[in-house]
Amino acid sequence: MNEGYERKKQPELVRRTLIDCAARLATERGLQAVTVQAVADAAGVTKGGLFHHFPNKEKLIDAVLKDQIDKFDAAIEATLAHDGERYGCFTRAYVIATFSMAEFAPALESTCVALLTDPVARTHWSDWLRARLQRHHATDAAPELEIVRYAADGVWLADLQQLPADLRMDRDQLRTRLIGLATE
Structure with missing residues (x-):
């Protein structure tokens, strides 16, 4: 009789661990x-386990990337x-989620560098944004709101570049101002 330890298979847990480790x-x-x-x-698995x-x-x-976009979407x-x-x-x-990105998805900044260079990553982001803009067309189609979202993207880019504080407006003041611009 084989008395060896047999690990219970938990494919979703292993998959989640691989994504988190990456x-x-x-x-x-x-x-x-x-x-x-x-x-x-x-992740404590073999390469074969990862390839599974x-x-x-x-x-x-x-x-x-999809996981990080999903976390961003959940924050929204x-x-x-x-x-x-x-x-x-x-x-x-969108502004609030962008300003708190480091809190809910710390890997988003690093992994989304791919948004700047990788066509597949850009497609994931574009598909997500297109769906969101279609869903919120009645409330968020105004050009001034697009400008506010672009400003939030600029904050993300400045964070990514670790732009020194003396070259930036106070984050809380900027966040409040952008939210104010997105309010009737």
Whole structure:
């Protein structure tokens, strides 16, 4: 009789761990540090185990990006649930989520560098944004709201570049001002 230990299979937990480890590596050491071997080691699985969930590194990175966009989307949903004003509701939620990005999805900044260079990542983001803008067309189609969202994107880019504080407006004041511009 075999008395060996048999680990219970938990594919969703392993998949989640692989995504989290890849995101953590990207945050700590940059996207170039996300290698199949490094992620497998960090997750405590074999390379074969990783390949069982993701056929290649690109699919793993895609999963990390999608996961981060989903977290961003969840933050927007949470804000929308408490926003009592229709005009600009998505834009205000977008500003709030962008300003608090480091709190809810620390890997988003590192992994979304790919948005600047990777066509697949840009497609993920564009598809998400297109769907959101279509859903909120009645409340957020005004050109001035698009300008506010572009300003929030600029804040994200400044954060990504670690722009010194003396070259920037106070974050809380800027956030309040942008939210004010997105309010009737």
